[in-house]
Amino acid sequence: MCAKHSCGGHHSKDHPCNCKMRGFLQACLLLLVARSEGYGYTLLQDLNNFGLMQQSDIGAVYRNLRSLEDAGHIVSEWQDSESGPEKRVYRITSAGRHRLLQWKEALLENRRQIDSFLTLLENSVSQ
Amino acid sequence: MCAKHSCGGHHSKDHPCNCKMRGFLQACLLLLVARSEGYGYTLLQDLNNFGLMQQSDIGAVYRNLRSLEDAGHIVSEWQDSESGPEKRVYRITSAGRHRLLQWKEALLENRRQIDSFLTLLENSVSQ
DNA sequence: ATGAGCTATATGCACTACACATTTAGGGGG
């Protein structure tokens, strides 16, 4: 388990085949914030805990949160902690909820494509 | 239907949310070539016909075919056509077949992640 | 016979999300 970033991931050297979904990180962050308000550092762990991503980059998390805020899908607020540095806590906006439904459609399409691939592969192997 | 590239796609302006799978094109090309030998120009249409991708870039197709060849997963051979220019026909290698199984695993993982996302989303909405 | 359109391959260029690393800073414990 990754001790460096406490992200729960294994940071194993990339498999020869990986097929990262571009933008999926942003969609996941939006989803997690929609469930309940949160901040970067723990959202990183949530990604793992909910089976959304295997390993994530903390830098990418912060950048995507900012990007979501710039787009008006989430809003942030500084919250000082009783112990440790301040946290920038995010919560979703109504625009963000709308966006989430668009992500849902996009991911359904992705799944259709994957299913097409897998069934085609099975048919090829069995022939 | 796209007349410019004859790719069967609609080339609609990108939705605000798209979640393209990086490397998926290469996996699809490998799969199609595994089914039966083929060449760039028609593989582009096959991507659409088999529901693997909605719209594709012919340039990306050729580049990925070359990349697959450089990696030794497919091999090519010039084949002169009775009508029209020559075709570079590809067929898969044993290394390519092995690679295809790795792609399968990667895509199964992708589908798990998508399913995690969708179920989490449903739970959030229903609450 | 010539130009338009199709088939076919290939390269140029710019963009962007991401991987990996580093920086800054507050706080607690040995």
Place this chain on the structure above:
DNA sequence: CCCCCTAAATGTGTAGTGCATATAGCTCAT
């Protein structure tokens, strides 16, 4: 005092892609 944890942010390089353009052989209508 140093080390580690929490927390946010930036810097840099890159790979896959989108869009455009170049080249060339062949067919067919005007």
